[in-house]
Amino acid sequence: MPQFPGRIASKLPRAGTTIFTVMSRLAAEHGAINLSQGFPDFDCSPRLRELVTKYFNAGLNQDPPMAGIMPLRERIAEKMAALYGTRYDPEHEVTVVPGATYGIFNAVATLVRPGDEVILFEPTYDSYGPAVEVSGGVPVYVPLRYPDYAVDWAALARAITPRTRALVVNTPNNPTASVLSGEDMRMLESVLRGTDIVVIADEVYEHIVFDGMRHESCARYPGLAARSYVVSSFGKTYHVTGWKMGYVVAPGELMAEFRKVHQFNVFVTNGPLQYALADYMKDPDAYLALAAFYQKKRDFFLAGMRGSRWRPLPSRGTFFQNLAYDEISDENDSDLAVRLTVEHGVAAIPVSAFYREPPGHKVLRFCFAKSEETLARGAEILSKL
Numbered sequence: 424m425p426q427f428p429g430r431i432a433s434k435l436p437r438a439g440t441t442i443f444t445v446m447s448r449l450a451a452e453h454g455a456i457n458l459s460q461g462f463p464d465f466d467c468s469p470r471l472r473e474l475v476t477k478y479f480n481a482g483l484n485q486d487p488p489m490a491g492i493m494p495l496r497e498r499i500a501e502k503m504a505a506l507y508g509t510r511y512d513p514e515h516e517v518t519v520v521p522g523a524t525y526g527i528f529n530a531v532a533t534l535v536r537p538g539d540e541v542i543l544f545e546p547t548y549d550s551y552g553p554a555v556e557v558s559g560g561v562p563v564y565v566p567l568r569y570p571d572y573a574v575d576w577a578a579l580a581r582a583i584t585p586r587t588r589a590l591v592v593n594t595p596n597n598p599t600a601s602v603l604s605g606e607d608m609r610m611l612e613s614v615l616r617g618t619d620i621v622v623i624a625d626e627v628y629e630h631i632v633f634d635g636m637r638h639e640s641c642a643r644y645p646g647l648a649a650r651s652y653v654v655s656s657f658g659k660t661y662h663v664t665g666w667k668m669g670y671v672v673a674p675g676e677l678m679a680e681f682r683k684v685h686q687f688n689v690f691v692t693n694g695p696l697q698y699a700l701a702d703y704m705k706d707p708d709a710y711l712a713l714a715a716f717y718q719k720k721r722d723f724f725l726a727g728m729r730g731s732r733w734r735p736l737p738s739r740g741t742f743f744q745n746l747a748y749d750e751i752s753d754e755n756d757s758d759l760a761v762r763l764t765v766e767h768g769v770a771a772i773p774v775s776a777f778y779r780e781p782p783g784h785k786v787l788r789f790c791f792a793k794s795e796e797t798l799a800r801g802a803e804i805l806s807k808l
């Protein structure tokens with residue numbers, strides 16, 4: 424193959440292959456139990472599969488409307504109103520997108536001009552920084568306080584400058600498994616009051632919040648809803664992470680700009696899957712039952728780890744459990760993650776992958792979206808260390 428004769432100046436000079444791909448590949452090579460990448464090892468509901476088959480066979484295989492089919496936008500708007508008390512207009516304020524990663528990327532592309540600053544909390548879900556940099560923006564990092572990963576609101580206020588265009592907030596949070604409280608949301612609302620800063624709210628784990636806490640959506644707080652793109656993913660909610668289907672809701676003016684970019688970025692999102700999801704969403708039980716479903720898995724995994732030298736950090740939401748290993752090893756988390764996979768047959772994600780510089784915390788992230796057999800085998804191996 425003849426190679427490009429010139430030079431391309433990389434827009435992401437520091438980016439390598441994502442840690443999820445690296446660890447899942449290593450797990451596959453070594454036949455390890457894969458508790459690294461965040462996806463279930465079980466299938467979605469048979470009814471959802473039947474609906475997809477039905478719509479694939481119904482001749483609905485050409486472009487759907489640009490913003491998504493209306494029945495699905497209506498179901499999304501109804502859900503937002505029922506759960507968070509804010510009524511989004513399905514015509515102008517709800518857009519179906521090919522996954523939350525895309526939704527965030529498109530929101531950043533809508534807002535950010537070269538030199539604009541976007542505030543990110545660190546540890547940071549890995550797609551946010553690159554999304555900002557590709558648009559020529561400058562990520563500004565505000566550290567979350569280890570070990571509870573609390574937000575330092577004074578530090579956030581100090582990070583705001585006249586160039587701050589947007590802020591990305593992720594609750595429930597990947598990788599920390601922390602969840603923002605109502606008090607946090609009121610602080611956020613107050614820090615942003617009087618600014619033009621737009622919030623990109625990554626709420627893909629909105630239905631996975633534990634121990635009786637409730638999800639504090641930006642949509643619930645008028646001062647935040649008015650300035651937020653709220654992004655969610657059907658992948659997490661319906662155990663279909665490979666579908667790359669999600670949605671974005673935002674006030675009309677923000678959404679009009681988002682759609683201008685969206686129509687030239689992807690134009691439309693998979694049609695048959697939208698029809699299937701619109702039918703499936705009629706039954707709220709599937710998402711309302713999700714927190715209890717995953718809390719049981721979290722508790723099952725933790726019960727298997729009891730008495731071990733791993734120290735669980737609180738998992739208040741998401742399907743991740745962080746385990747501190749300072750009593751087990753002095754190794755850094757990346758080395759331990761590799762050794763655990765290769766020598767012991769369990770793969771996890773080193774939490775330093777979500778920092779620009781390794782913070783030195785001895786913590787690995789384990790995904791418990793797995794069958795009980797998988798979790799039991801993983802916990803048994805880990806407990807012996």
Ligand code: PMP
Nearest residue numbers: 522523524548597627656658669
């Ligand atoms: N944001 C966070 C915090 C995630 O964990 C994920 C999951 N992989 C995504 C976004 C991406 O969601 P999607 O698969 O819909 O792109």
Ligand code: GLN
Nearest residue numbers: 443459460461462524597
């Ligand atoms: N979000 C997944 C995780 O945290 C990774 C897969 C992805 O969507 N990038 O493990």
